[in-house]
Amino acid sequence: MSKKLLVRVMAVLAQVEIEERYVNGGDKEMVHGLRWPGKIVINPVPAIVDSIVHECLHEIFPPETHSDRAIRGMTTKIVQKLSDDEFKAIYSVFKSRTKPSP
Numbered sequence: 048m049s050k051k052l053l054v055r056v057m058a059v060l061a062q063v064e065i066e067e068r069y070v071n072g073g074d075k076e077m078v079h080g081l082r083w084p085g086k087i088v089i090n091p092v093p094a095i096v097d098s099i100v101h102e103c104l105h106e107i108f109p110p111e112t113h114s115d116r117a118i119r120g121m122t123t124k125i126v127q128k129l130s131d132d133e134f135k136a137i138y139s140v141f142k143s144r145t146k147p148s149p
């Protein structure tokens with residue numbers, strides 16, 4: 048991405064109304080965000096749950112036998128099958144167990 052485009056993105060970020068909340072994607076894939084003119088909604092749950100599953104799989108499978116690519120593949124398979132309630136449950140555990148950064 049060009050620096051100029053990034054500057055424009057940052058300008059929009061500074062101006063647009065932003066809401067952070069869970070968005071139910073229904074039967075379709077998880078919704079990461081929505082947009083209306085002048086307003087964006089960001090759902091952090093899918094990205095965070097994806098990272099949680101990925102890193103926990105690294106805890107289970109050693110790097111000697113499981114490449115990052117293999118872990119990514121397993122992550123995708125697990126996350127694709129998660130129900131709305133499972134997404135929320137994993138995110139909830141994450142929020143309750145996360146230490147604030149120093």
Ligand SMILES: [Zn+2]
Pocket residue numbers: 101105115118
């Ligand atoms: Zn990894």
